[in-house]
Amino acid sequence: MSRRSGQNTGTMPERRPFVRLPTDVCPVNYGLCLKPDLIDFTFDGKLEAQVIQATNQIVMNCADIDIITASFVPEGADEINATGFNYQNEDEKVTLSFPSSLQKGSGTLKIEFVGELNDKMKGFYRSKYTTAAGETRYAAVTQFEATDARRAFPCWDEPAIKATFDITLIVPKDRVALSNMDVVHQKPYPADVNLVEVKFGTTPIMSTYLVAFVIGEYDFVETQSSDGVKVRVYTPVGKAEQGKFALEVASKTLPFYKDYFSVPYPLPKIDLIAIADFAAGAMENWGLVTYRETALLIDPKNSCSSSRQWVALVVGHELAHQWFGNLVTMEWWTHLWLNEGFASWIEYLCVDHCFPEYDIWTQFVSADYTRALDLDALDSSHPIEVNVGHPSEVDEIFDAISYSKGASVIRMLHNYIGDKERNEFLSFKASGKPIAAVMSSWTKQMGFPIIVVDQEQQGDDRILKLSQKKFCASGPHNGENCPSWMVPISICTSEDPKCSKLRILLEKSETSVTLNGVGPDQWIKINPGTVGFYRIQYSASMLESLLPGIRDLSLQPVDRLGLQNDLFSLSRAGMISTVEVLKLMEAFVNEPNYTVWSDLSCNLGVLSSLLSHTEFHEDILEFIRDLFAPIGIKLGWDSKPGEGHLDALLRGLVLGKLGKAGHKPTLEEARRRFKEHVEAKQVLPADLRSPVYLTVLKHGDAATLDTMLKLHKQADMQEEKNRIERVLGAISAPDLIQKVLNFALSEEVRPQDTVSVIGGVAGSSKQGRKAAWKFVRDNWEELYNRYQGGFLISRLIKVSCLGFIKGLCAFPLQSFFESHPAPAAERTVEQCCENILLNAAWLKRDADDIHQYLLQRKAPPV
Numbered sequence: 001m002s003r004r005s006g007q008n009t010g011t012m013p014e015r016r017p018f019v020r021l022p023t024d025v026c027p028v029n030y031g032l033c034l035k036p037d038l039i040d041f042t043f044d045g046k047l048e049a050q051v052i053q054a055t056n057q058i059v060m061n062c063a064d065i066d067i068i069t070a071s072f073v074p075e076g077a078d079e080i081n082a083t084g085f086n087y088q089n090e091d092e093k094v095t096l097s098f099p100s101s102l103q104k105g106s107g108t109l110k111i112e113f114v115g116e117l118n119d120k121m122k123g124f125y126r127s128k129y130t131t132a133a134g135e136t137r138y139a140a141v142t143q144f145e146a147t148d149a150r151r152a153f154p155c156w157d158e159p160a161i162k163a164t165f166d167i168t169l170i171v172p173k174d175r176v177a178l179s180n181m182d183v184v185h186q187k188p189y190p191a192d193v194n195l196v197e198v199k200f201g202t203t204p205i206m207s208t209y210l211v212a213f214v215i216g217e218y219d220f221v222e223t224q225s226s227d228g229v230k231v232r233v234y235t236p237v238g239k240a241e242q243g244k245f246a247l248e249v250a251s252k253t254l255p256f257y258k259d260y261f262s263v264p265y266p267l268p269k270i271d272l273i274a275i276a277d278f279a280a281g282a283m284e285n286w287g288l289v290t291y292r293e294t295a296l297l298i299d300p301k302n303s304c305s306s307s308r309q310w311v312a313l314v315v316g317h318e319l320a321h322q323w324f325g326n327l328v329t330m331e332w333w334t335h336l337w338l339n340e341g342f343a344s345w346i347e348y349l350c351v352d353h354c355f356p357e358y359d360i361w362t363q364f365v366s367a368d369y370t371r372a373l374d375l376d377a378l379d380s381s382h383p384i385e386v387n388v389g390h391p392s393e394v395d396e397i398f399d400a401i402s403y404s405k406g407a408s409v410i411r412m413l414h415n416y417i418g419d420k421e422r423n424e425f426l427s428f429k430a431s432g433k434p435i436a437a438v439m440s441s442w443t444k445q446m447g448f449p450i451i452v453v454d455q456e457q458q459g460d461d462r463i464l465k466l467s468q469k470k471f472c473a474s475g476p477h478n479g480e481n482c483p484s485w486m487v488p489i490s491i492c493t494s495e496d497p498k499c500s501k502l503r504i505l506l507e508k509s510e511t512s513v514t515l516n517g518v519g520p521d522q523w524i525k526i527n528p529g530t531v532g533f534y535r536i537q538y539s540a541s542m543l544e545s546l547l548p549g550i551r552d553l554s555l556q557p558v559d560r561l562g563l564q565n566d567l568f569s570l571s572r573a574g575m576i577s578t579v580e581v582l583k584l585m586e587a588f589v590n591e592p593n594y595t596v597w598s599d600l601s602c603n604l605g606v607l608s609s610l611l612s613h614t615e616f617h618e619d620i621l622e623f624i625r626d627l628f629a630p631i632g633i634k635l636g637w638d639s640k641p642g643e644g645h646l647d648a649l650l651r652g653l654v655l656g657k658l659g660k661a662g663h664k665p666t667l668e669e670a671r672r673r674f675k676e677h678v679e680a681k682q683v684l685p686a687d688l689r690s691p692v693y694l695t696v697l698k699h700g701d702a703a704t705l706d707t708m709l710k711l712h713k714q715a716d717m718q719e720e721k722n723r724i725e726r727v728l729g730a731i732s733a734p735d736l737i738q739k740v741l742n743f744a745l746s747e748e749v750r751p752q753d754t755v756s757v758i759g760g761v762a763g764s765s766k767q768g769r770k771a772a773w774k775f776v777r778d779n780w781e782e783l784y785n786r787y788q789g790g791f792l793i794s795r796l797i798k799v800s801c802l803g804f805i806k807g808l809c810a811f812p813l814q815s816f817f818e819s820h821p822a823p824a825a826e827r828t829v830e831q832c833c834e835n836i837l838l839n840a841a842w843l844k845r846d847a848d849d850i851h852q853y854l855l856q857r858k859a860p861p862v
Helices: 240-261 305-321 333-354 360-376 391-397 400-417 419-426 435-443 540-551 557-572 578-590 594-611 617-635 645-660 664-678 686-698 702-714 718-730 734-744 751-762 766-778 780-787 791-801 813-819 823-858
Strands: 025-037 042-053 057-061 065-074 084-088 093-097 105-116 123-130 136-143 164-172 176-179 183-188 195-200 213-216 219-224 230-235 269-275 288-292 449-458 461-472 487-493 502-506 510-515 524-526 535-538
Touching: 065 093, 123 213, 136 288, 164 176, 164 213, 176 195, 213 288, 219 240, 230 240, 240 269, 240 305, 240 333, 269 305, 288 305, 305 333, 305 360, 305 645, 305 686, 333 360, 333 391, 333 400, 360 400, 360 557, 360 594, 391 791, 391 823, 400 435, 400 487, 449 487, 449 524, 449 540, 461 487, 461 524, 487 510, 502 510, 524 540, 535 540, 535 557, 540 557, 540 578, 557 578, 557 594, 557 823, 578 594, 578 617, 578 823, 594 617, 594 645, 594 823, 617 645, 617 823, 645 664, 645 686, 664 686, 686 702, 686 718, 702 718, 702 734, 718 734, 718 751, 734 751, 734 766, 751 766, 751 780, 751 791, 766 780, 766 791, 780 791, 791 823, 813 823
Parallel strands: 025 164, 230 269, 269 288, 449 535
Antiparallel strands: 025 042, 042 105, 057 093, 065 105, 084 093, 123 136, 136 213, 164 195, 176 213, 183 195, 219 230, 449 461, 461 510, 487 502, 487 524
16 A cells, blocks of 8 residues: 554554454355445445354454344355354454354355445545536445455455455446456346446455455556556546556556566456545555555646656555565565565666656655654654554554655665575575574664764775664663664765775674775765665764765765755754754755755755744745755756756755745746736646745735635646645635635545645644644544544644644643544654654754854855
């Protein structure tokens, strides 16, 4: 699935005991027939499960389903009716009791049941859409991972309990019906001339969480991949053209994975379908992959470059799961990280293969690697591998640790082993290297080390002293029992910044290494390629020698980024002054690389948010304007011949940053172009819309907001609606901020997108933060009910509390969640509370020094 989220020891919060299903009954095949009612939002179901058993009761998973009848037919014997259904709602189980012990052996379990097509975006649910004529209709769709197949039919809903599935859907004859396999038979439904019975082929043996069915109105585009698989992309009616980009990516990706895994794709077809109301980014159901519209649909005229890249990554991620996850599946959710971490790593390998011009591996460092380091430095992080039991615990580990740290650790190990030994890597065995021991040091314990480096010159040799200790967001771990890691370390020099001169495995707390033939004029860089999952603290002289490599660009882009990001993190942890980072940032004046600028922009955004609590916020905005203006002038507003994907991303990033920070020429030009766009004189290119919308709103009034809401209403494409929703919160006036928050819960915004509207308000200003948090508190019941404890509730809490500071936050988080428990978001609440304390300590420690530095750089030379 794509999700592109007090005292604490890093363990899961304490929960009630949980027992997995008994193993005395084992399904072999599910014969499943479902008849959804798209008007009354209910469904009828019949299940005939071939099972092997030896008991007088059968325990299954079941949630929000009413069983009408149940019986068991032993092979070659008479049918035995169940005498009772005992629902254990808390554990989402049902026990079927029979009058006497059922004989050992195989037989058929028959169940008739009814359920609700819910509006919670999980299980078998309804998704609202509007026809071309403006009529509201509903599709019936599924989302079963992690533990929601049980909301569609009683089943053994654990990943290891695999079976084959024969699925039949009884649906309106004017609707498209899809499932994991091809349609093998379609006939009129005898009881109603408006319905048809659609039967699908038998699936391979598979887990329940990967079963899927969709009933709705769709168009499609199709092709055949070079290895003979039928590929279709299903789109809303009238938008088949928007499926072509994803179709191209999918048809290139399937042969790539076939070669990579040395196994052909095992199903006759694969469908990719855009779902209107969808909580995650996408879901890898075998043969029927479901997506948010924005993760699948691309309009050649109206989609921006970042949307194309996002679609390519998500398609790459979900198709990787068709092998790694679907064909081979984790035994239990404890190993979710391997499923998601691997897909989150290989999606980049796949996109790099399809679109080398994206420079996607550099972007990985900014999008996944640094994000994981930031989260994993908290005391409230968790190990990659977490024991989970109760369903409410599973959603909570679909986070940046499972996805982004998982992917980063796999990237580090892949680099350590080498690509030639790919098959050994996939089985985590490698000749001559202690791969299992290295692996477990990174997966079984939370956190990561900081590598402290010092050097000494001896003739023509450089002696390096390396030591490791646990890095914490509040500073290095100085207590007893400090954990340690088996750390693959590479070292390069200015002689060849892209090539490792020496590789070692740091297995103890410290070591010394000698680099022969490294003269005093050469610099040394640890972790070239920024592949090792750790922070680095150089001695003052080593750091000083690396700075010219930033100015003259002799350091690789990924290493320029990594150096800056490490220092920023060390400043937040109180290990160096933030002023040192600001000085370093000024060295990036010649920087041409999009991803380096993106990371700088992100860190300056964090700093700007922190300093919004001071009297000198305007000074950091001036720093941002000064830093970004030269590259903004160089790029200009219009694309030039020969520019590519990364130039478009950089232009959007820089203009948006300058506009938000109040750069006058950028603001004036944004207003001029926005006026022409609204008046349909000159439509804004898709890549300029976000920065222009953001700029005019940030410095706009009620009329600007009304115009933007009108554009939102007129937008036919979900990407454009989302683009507007994400920036609405930039508006400054308190009454308009409130208007945006009310809009977030209106019918105009899809349920899954409410979170990004609220997040946009919270992330835009100090006033916005306060208003967003008050809004979440005031509307908690509705919001919690809407997301039903899924991962969107965690995301909502995270985005609405970002940037708060202890003592300046009027309504303490902890006390609110003590009286309004959110079990699936307990860790998120802990992480938010920890970040609030860290922000307060950071501001207290460095505010005066930052202020002095910002004043001093403005002062005229004496």
